[in-house]
Amino acid sequence: MSQTPLRLDGVPIIGNAHQAIKPLEFVEQCRDHSSPVVRATAGPKTLYVVLRPRLVKEVLTSHDGRYQKPEHIRYGIDNFDGDIDTSVTSRLRSAWGPVMSRDNIKAYSGRLMGLVDEFLARWDTGTARNVHEEFRELCLRLACEVLLDVESPLTSGQYSEMVDGFSQRFSPKNVAMVELLPDWALKLSDREYRQARLLLDTFLDDIHDEAQPTSGTVLSSLLDASKNPNSKVSESIARNEVGVLLVGAMEPLAVGLAIACHQIAARSDVQAKLYREARDVVEGTTATLSDIQELQYAEQVFREALRLHPPLYTMFRETKEHVSLGSYELEPDAQVWLPQWAIHRDPSNFDNPETYDPSRWDGEREHHPFAYFPFGGGPRHCPARRLSLMLAKLVLATLSLRYELAPAATDTLEVRPELALRPMTGVDIVFSAR
Ligand code: HEM
Incomplete structure (x- = not known):
C-alpha cells in the first residue's frame, strides 16, 4: 500500500523556502520528524528529503534511471553548450574510469608522493596557516601536475578566487534564485561569478592551445573521447569536464x-595515535604508496572527518517522472535531496553521532552501507574515491611525522553550505616541527 510522505507546514506562496535556504538546519529538522521521507515546497517546486539509508540506496542504485541532476547544478557550472544526456554521462565515466584505476594511480603515484613531500616541506613553523587555502593550492597542483599534466596558467591566489566565485553560486540563496529569475538576470547580478568564469576560460584556452596531453591523464582520456565520432562527447563537453575537475572535484578534497x-x-x-601509527609504519618522514595498506588509523581519521562534515553535504536529484520510492509515491519534476549531513549524524545510524571518533571505523561496528556515503553511490558515485583516500592518508601520515598541530584560535568549526561545505573563517592551524 502506498504511503504519503510527511508534509511540512509552510507559509503562503514561498512554502518552506525560508527554511530550505538554511539547508543544514533544514535537513536536521526534517530528520527529527522521524518520517523516512519529508515533503516540502519551495515556491512552486516540490521538494522531497529522503532520510533512510535503504531509500537513498534505491535512488542512487536500483532506480537511478528515474532521476536526473537538477537545474541548479547545471546553472552552477554553466560551461557547455547543450544538454548532458545519459549516453554522454556514461561516455564521460568511461573516460574517468581508466585514469582512476588502481594501475594508473600506481603509475603516477611517484609524482603524487613527490608533490606531497615538497608541499609539506615548505611550511614554516610557529605561525598560523589557513589550511583550507593551503590545500586548495595542493589540489591545484594535483589537478595540473598529476591528473592533467599541464602547467597551471593561474597562480594559487587566482585559483582560489576562481573557486570562491563558483562556490558562492551554490549558496542556498543563489540556488533559490535559480527557480525565480531568468538566466540573463542571474548573470548580470553575479560579478564574482563572471570573474571566476573569465579565470576558468583563461585556464581552458591556455591548455587547449598549449597542452600536449600525456597518455593516462584525464586530459588525454577526455580528448580521445571527444575525437571519437561515436562518443557524443563534444569538445565543449570535454572542456566542461576539465572545469568540473578543477572546481567541483578539487574543492571537496581541499x-x-x-x-x-x-x-x-x-x-x-587522535593526534598522538596518528603519529604513533605513522612512526611505526613509515621509514623516514614521507609516507609512500607501499605504506598505504598499513596506514589504517590515518584512513579512519579521514573517513570520520567526512562523516561529521561531508564536503558535499547533500546530493540533489530530480524526478523525471512519477516515481515510487519504497512505499512512497513522488511527483514528477520534484527535487529530491539525499542529505549526507543529516543521515551521517542520525543517532539511529551511529552512536553519539555528534562526536568525532575515528575508532568507529576500526571494523568492529556495522552500519548500513548508505548510512555513510560522502562519495555518493551507484553508477554516478565519485570516480576519485580511491585516489582521494590514498592522497589523504599520504598527507595526514606525512604531516603527523613532521609537525605537531594546534588550533590557532578556537577549536570550533563553523561551516556554511556552498559548492562544498565552506569553513566560514578559514581553518587556522599552528604547526610546530617535531
Ligand atoms: C573528499 C573528496 C571528494 C568527495 C567527498 C567527493 C564527493 C563526490 C560525490 C558525493 C559525488 C556524486 C555527486 C552526485 O552524484 O550528485 C562526486 C562525483 C564526482 N567526483 Fe568527487 N569527491 C571528492 C573528490 C574528487 C576528486 C579529487 C575528483 C577528481 C580527481 C572527483 C571527481 C568527481 C567527478 C568527475 C564526479 C562526477 C561523476 C558523475 O557525475 O558521473 N571527486 N564526488
Whole structure:
C-alpha cells in the first residue's frame, strides 16, 4: 500500500523556502520528524528529503534511471553548450574510469608522493596557516601536475578566487534564485561569478592551445573521447569536464583535508595515535604508496572527518517522472535531496553521532552501507574515491611525522553550505616541527 510522505507546514506562496535556504538546519529538522521521507515546497517546486539509508540506496542504485541532476547544478557550472544526456554521462565515466584505476594511480603515484613531500616541506613553523587555502593550492597542483599534466596558467591566489566565485553560486540563496529569475538576470547580478568564469576560460584556452596531453591523464582520456565520432562527447563537453575537475572535484578534497586537520589539531589523543601509527609504519618522514595498506588509523581519521562534515553535504536529484520510492509515491519534476549531513549524524545510524571518533571505523561496528556515503553511490558515485583516500592518508601520515598541530584560535568549526561545505573563517592551524 502506498504511503504519503510527511508534509511540512509552510507559509503562503514561498512554502518552506525560508527554511530550505538554511539547508543544514533544514535537513536536521526534517530528520527529527522521524518520517523516512519529508515533503516540502519551495515556491512552486516540490521538494522531497529522503532520510533512510535503504531509500537513498534505491535512488542512487536500483532506480537511478528515474532521476536526473537538477537545474541548479547545471546553472552552477554553466560551461557547455547543450544538454548532458545519459549516453554522454556514461561516455564521460568511461573516460574517468581508466585514469582512476588502481594501475594508473600506481603509475603516477611517484609524482603524487613527490608533490606531497615538497608541499609539506615548505611550511614554516610557529605561525598560523589557513589550511583550507593551503590545500586548495595542493589540489591545484594535483589537478595540473598529476591528473592533467599541464602547467597551471593561474597562480594559487587566482585559483582560489576562481573557486570562491563558483562556490558562492551554490549558496542556498543563489540556488533559490535559480527557480525565480531568468538566466540573463542571474548573470548580470553575479560579478564574482563572471570573474571566476573569465579565470576558468583563461585556464581552458591556455591548455587547449598549449597542452600536449600525456597518455593516462584525464586530459588525454577526455580528448580521445571527444575525437571519437561515436562518443557524443563534444569538445565543449570535454572542456566542461576539465572545469568540473578543477572546481567541483578539487574543492571537496581541499575541504575534507582541512577539516581532518582541524579535528587532529583539536584532539590530542587522535593526534598522538596518528603519529604513533605513522612512526611505526613509515621509514623516514614521507609516507609512500607501499605504506598505504598499513596506514589504517590515518584512513579512519579521514573517513570520520567526512562523516561529521561531508564536503558535499547533500546530493540533489530530480524526478523525471512519477516515481515510487519504497512505499512512497513522488511527483514528477520534484527535487529530491539525499542529505549526507543529516543521515551521517542520525543517532539511529551511529552512536553519539555528534562526536568525532575515528575508532568507529576500526571494523568492529556495522552500519548500513548508505548510512555513510560522502562519495555518493551507484553508477554516478565519485570516480576519485580511491585516489582521494590514498592522497589523504599520504598527507595526514606525512604531516603527523613532521609537525605537531594546534588550533590557532578556537577549536570550533563553523561551516556554511556552498559548492562544498565552506569553513566560514578559514581553518587556522599552528604547526610546530617535531
Ligand atoms: C573528499 C573528496 C571528494 C568527495 C567527498 C567527493 C564527493 C563526490 C560525490 C558525493 C559525488 C556524486 C555527486 C552526485 O552524484 O550528485 C562526486 C562525483 C564526482 N567526483 Fe568527487 N569527491 C571528492 C573528490 C574528487 C576528486 C579529487 C575528483 C577528481 C580527481 C572527483 C571527481 C568527481 C567527478 C568527475 C564526479 C562526477 C561523476 C558523475 O557525475 O558521473 N571527486 N564526488
